[in-house]
Structure formats: C-alpha cells, structure tokens
Amino acid sequence: MSEQTQYRIERDTMGEVRVPVDALWRAQTQRAVENFPISGRGLERAQIRALGLLKGACAVVNRDLGLLDAEKAEAVIAAAAEIAEGRHDDQFPIDVFQTGSGTSSNMNANEVIASIAANNGATVHPNDHVNMSQSSNDTFPTATHLAAVEAVIKDLLPALEHLRLALLDKSTEWRTVVKSGRTHLMDAVPVTLGQEFGGYTRQVAAGMERLLATLPRLGELPIGGTAVGTGLNAPAGFGARVVAELVRTTGIDALSEAEDHFEAQAARDGLVEVSGALRTVAVSLTKIANDIRWMGSGPLTGLGELQLPDLQPGSSIMPGKVNPVLPEAVTQVAAQVVGNDAAVAFAGAGGHFELNVYIPVMARNVLESIRLLAAVSQLFADRCIHGLTANADRLRTLAESSPSIVTPLNSAIGYEEAAAVAKQALREEKTIRQTVVDRGLVGEKLSEEELDRRLDVLSMTNIDKD
Known part of the structure; x- marks a missing residue:
C-alpha cells in the first residue's frame, strides 16, 4: 500500500491492525493480505458468488430456527446477495495461496458482509452472526463445490452443447465428402469428412456425459459438519436445510447434503473427479483442434483439405500469412487444464485426518478450468467451426490417389x-x-x-x- 493510503484501526483477538479506510474487510482479512502476497490472484468470481449464496442461505436457516433475530438475519441476507451479484468483488483481496482450509477467505466474506450490514444500519458480528452454525472447514469447501456445480451446469455444459451442434452441422453437411483416412499420419482407406466430424461430435457429447456423471458426488455439500464433521455448534438438520435453501435460490437440484460429513471434509475426491473429467474434455478438444489445423495446413505445402476462417494476420514479417489461431488457442487452454488437473490430483492427496488443506488451490484450478473450457468452446464453434469450408475436389483427389x-x-x-x-x-x-x-x-x-x-x-x- 502506498504512503498516501488512509487507514483505520481494526481489532481482532490478536490485537490492532491498520486497514485501508474505505475497505469493507476488517482485521483478519488484512492480516491475510499481508501474510500471503504470493501470486496476485484472488478467488475466482464463481467462488465469491458461491460464498455470498451460502452465507445468505445460512442466515435464512438460522433465522427460521430462531437462532438469529430477524433484523440481523435480513441484514446478512441482503449483504450476502450483494456479494453474490458481484457488487463487491474488489473487496476480496486475499491471494489464492493462503491457509489451506480457506479460513482467510471465509472470514473475508464474513467481514465484508458485516461491514455492508453496518453501512445499511445493522450491527452484526462476523463470527457470531454471519458465521453462525458454521466453520471455515465446512463453508469454504461447500462454496467451492457449489461454485463448481453451478459453473459446470450453467456455463460449461451449454458451451459444449453449442460446440457439439456446430460439429454436428458440419458432419451433416459433409456426409458424402470423401477423403483419405489416415492412421499413424499415413494414408489409409477412405472415410468421409462427415464421418470424421461425426466422431468429433461424439467426443464432445461423451465429455458432457462424463461431466454430468460427476455431479452427484460434486454436488454433495459438507455444510453442517462445522469443524471436523461432527456438526459441533450447529443445530440438528442445519446442513440439510441450508442445502434445500441453496437448491431453492439457484434452481440446481444436483446439490445435496453430504452423505458422510467426515468424508466430505477430510477429502476432496469430488473435485479430483470433476477435474479428471475436465482434463478429458481438454484432451478431446486438443485432438479435434489438431486434426482441423492439420487439414487446414498449407496453403501450398500442407494438406489443404479445409479452409479455416481468416481471422487475423499471422506474421509480423511474412506478409499475407494467416495462422490457425483458434485451434492454437484451444490447445493452449487444454494445456492449462491438464496442468491444473495435475495440481488438483496432487492437492487431493493432501487430506490429513479430518481436513484437506489444499482447498483454495483446488478451487482455483477447477473453476479456472471450467471457465477457460467454456469460453474457448464457444469461440471455437463461432469463430472456427461455423466458418470451415471443405476443399471437396482436393479431398477426393487425395482419396483416389x-x-x-x-x-x-x-x-x-x-x-x-x-x-x-x-x-x-x-x-x-x-x-x-x-x-x-x-x-x-x-x-x-x-x-x-x-x-x-x-x-x-x-x-x-x-x-x-x-
């Protein structure tokens, strides 16, 4: 922070802390900001949204159970909704590489909600009221799984379906366009271009099926387990009621209370599983993108079987050169997703006794993979697949030769x-x-x-x- 920054003094159980005067966060968040200046990357937007949704749902349940008075509950619910809507993303400054339980970010949410409530005339305490019946050990993984489920259902699956339909259109259009098959990158017996694109269509569909198959485990939420899975300090049935409220507010019926709260906090196998499905989608997109850029190679010394859309100049020194930029973007995203999955697998093995302590990096990697795959799938369909044209005469000539x-x-x-x-x-x-x-x-x-x-x-x- 610059010398010109104005501060206020906040206090926690460890003493006084200087906090930027306009910040909605308080002492514990500021300590984490100072402790973890590592990557400069905070939580994914999807997880901040999920924290807001979760805090609001917990306040609803605490109110309905008579644990939190109506005025404080409504203040928490309103503030949490603002967070879920994305109105305060800049108030979540903590680096993703932080305490492994996500306690810092959970307290960040609690403090920001308390400050928003205070600005609206209500006095609520970050721990006593916003965090009532909760622990970071059940809230942060719950928000992670909620964010991942919502992102898969609302972002990635629609994007993949969009890509699948684009590939299906080309498969139908080129049903009888014959070409040389290739195995080992060598000439093989003929296929049609439509058959090849039908194969790509099925790859994308199978990837969607794999993602859907992970949702029953990914959608199990540990909320209600509090610190170690026993539910200490939470009323009976709290987790189930919070999940029901989240289903109501999100419209996602793939969410459920954890079948076993000890498994749900000690392990992050659901994240490992969905990350593996994301990696498989990335592998499929790499194969599709590589085939398309091979078929579009040329214009004179390559295969020259497809014409890819001309999107931008391809060289700063070679005039007229145009490159397959969208397939290249797809394969770069795939490389990132595969790398993210390796980190998730390593982190997933870090569940020691009653808690996995790699949750923030697992959350960031899974949510980034979902976000990148969704974005690039949409672009691949719109700016590459839809604009492909087949050089049918050359395809037949090569097949017959x-x-x-x-x-x-x-x-x-x-x-x-x-x-x-x-x-x-x-x-x-x-x-x-x-x-x-x-x-x-x-x-x-x-x-x-x-x-x-x-x-x-x-x-x-x-x-x-x-």
Missing part, C-alpha cells in the same frame, strides 16, 4: 498381390486402377466393372450403413 484404396481388392487378387499393386502404383506414380490393368489382373476373377465397383472410394466408407 492413395495406395490404400487397393484394400477392397484383397479378396479378388490376394493380399500379397494387392501389396505389390500398391507399391508399383506409388513407385510409378500411377493410379491403383491403371496398375491393376497393367499387371494383367483383369480377367475371370476380376472384371473391369467389378474393379470399378471395388475402387469406388465413396462406397469404401460404408456411408450408407451409417
């Missing part, structure tokens, strides 16, 4: 003779058909009509069976 189209002749002339045909055709730069004729293989076992039928590259794709 491939020595692999000799494969349907195996049953007529035998595998070894077919291999000889393929090698001769490649060596002499002739078509497979001409080489078969040159080798005198057209006769009783193979008529010219049968040869043409077997060498029809579109029929080799079995497209009529799809």
Whole structure:
C-alpha cells in the first residue's frame, strides 16, 4: 500500500491492525493480505458468488430456527446477495495461496458482509452472526463445490452443447465428402469428412456425459459438519436445510447434503473427479483442434483439405500469412487444464485426518478450468467451426490417389498381390486402377466393372450403413 493510503484501526483477538479506510474487510482479512502476497490472484468470481449464496442461505436457516433475530438475519441476507451479484468483488483481496482450509477467505466474506450490514444500519458480528452454525472447514469447501456445480451446469455444459451442434452441422453437411483416412499420419482407406466430424461430435457429447456423471458426488455439500464433521455448534438438520435453501435460490437440484460429513471434509475426491473429467474434455478438444489445423495446413505445402476462417494476420514479417489461431488457442487452454488437473490430483492427496488443506488451490484450478473450457468452446464453434469450408475436389483427389484404396481388392487378387499393386502404383506414380490393368489382373476373377465397383472410394466408407 502506498504512503498516501488512509487507514483505520481494526481489532481482532490478536490485537490492532491498520486497514485501508474505505475497505469493507476488517482485521483478519488484512492480516491475510499481508501474510500471503504470493501470486496476485484472488478467488475466482464463481467462488465469491458461491460464498455470498451460502452465507445468505445460512442466515435464512438460522433465522427460521430462531437462532438469529430477524433484523440481523435480513441484514446478512441482503449483504450476502450483494456479494453474490458481484457488487463487491474488489473487496476480496486475499491471494489464492493462503491457509489451506480457506479460513482467510471465509472470514473475508464474513467481514465484508458485516461491514455492508453496518453501512445499511445493522450491527452484526462476523463470527457470531454471519458465521453462525458454521466453520471455515465446512463453508469454504461447500462454496467451492457449489461454485463448481453451478459453473459446470450453467456455463460449461451449454458451451459444449453449442460446440457439439456446430460439429454436428458440419458432419451433416459433409456426409458424402470423401477423403483419405489416415492412421499413424499415413494414408489409409477412405472415410468421409462427415464421418470424421461425426466422431468429433461424439467426443464432445461423451465429455458432457462424463461431466454430468460427476455431479452427484460434486454436488454433495459438507455444510453442517462445522469443524471436523461432527456438526459441533450447529443445530440438528442445519446442513440439510441450508442445502434445500441453496437448491431453492439457484434452481440446481444436483446439490445435496453430504452423505458422510467426515468424508466430505477430510477429502476432496469430488473435485479430483470433476477435474479428471475436465482434463478429458481438454484432451478431446486438443485432438479435434489438431486434426482441423492439420487439414487446414498449407496453403501450398500442407494438406489443404479445409479452409479455416481468416481471422487475423499471422506474421509480423511474412506478409499475407494467416495462422490457425483458434485451434492454437484451444490447445493452449487444454494445456492449462491438464496442468491444473495435475495440481488438483496432487492437492487431493493432501487430506490429513479430518481436513484437506489444499482447498483454495483446488478451487482455483477447477473453476479456472471450467471457465477457460467454456469460453474457448464457444469461440471455437463461432469463430472456427461455423466458418470451415471443405476443399471437396482436393479431398477426393487425395482419396483416389492413395495406395490404400487397393484394400477392397484383397479378396479378388490376394493380399500379397494387392501389396505389390500398391507399391508399383506409388513407385510409378500411377493410379491403383491403371496398375491393376497393367499387371494383367483383369480377367475371370476380376472384371473391369467389378474393379470399378471395388475402387469406388465413396462406397469404401460404408456411408450408407451409417
């Protein structure tokens, strides 16, 4: 903080602390700001929102149970709603690399809510009222899981569905556009461009299914377990009632009270699981993006099978060069997600006895992965997939020129003779058909009509069976 910053004095159980005069946070938040100047990165917006939603829900339940008087409860509920709406994100300054339980950020939320309430004329205490019936050990992981579930359902799954539909449109458009298949990056028997894009469509759909399959575990919330899972200082049924309130306010019925509160606080396996599903989506998008930029490579020395949209100049020194920038962005996001998952897996193993103490970094990585995948999937569909055009003539020429189209002749002339045909055709730069004729293989076992039928590259794709 600069020397010109004006301060006020706040107090906590450890003594006095100087806090910026206009800050809504108080002493415990300020101590954390000074203790953890590490990355300059705070909580994800989704988690700040979730903390606001959770604090409001807890106040509702405490009010309804007669533990918190109505005036204080309404002040907490109103202040928490402002946080959930994003009106005070700048009041959450604590670095993500902090105490492993997230206690600092939980107290940050408590203090900001208390200050907002005070500004509105109500006196509430951060611990006694805002944090009533709660512990950082159940609130911070609850907010993390709530944020992740909401982000998957409301952000990532719609973005992936948008991408899936864009790929499906291309699969339908190119149903009969024949091309050379490739295995090991070498020529293989023909496929259609539509079949390839149908495969990409299914990859995205399967990724969505994997994410949906994680929600029953990810949606289990530890609220109500308080410090170690026993529920000390929380009334009976508190967790279930808070979850019901969160379901009501968010409309997300994938949320549930933890089946076992000791598991729900000692381990973060639900985050590890969803991170693995996010990594799989990233791997799928990498494969799709790589195929598309390979097919768009050129314009003269590459495959030249697809034309990608021209989005921006590609070089500061080579005039006219255009690069596959969206596929490159996709693969960079994927690299980040894979790295995030490695950190989440490592952190997930850090559950010691009754508490995992890597929750903030797990939360940041999972929520960042969701945010990045959602954003890049939408862009990939809108600024790349929708604008792809197929060079159909070149695709067919390459398919018909491939020595692999000799494969349907195996049953007529035998595998070894077919291999000889393929090698001769490649060596002499002739078509497979001409080489078969040159080798005198057209006769009783193979008529010219049968040869043409077997060498029809579109029929080799079995497209009529799809």
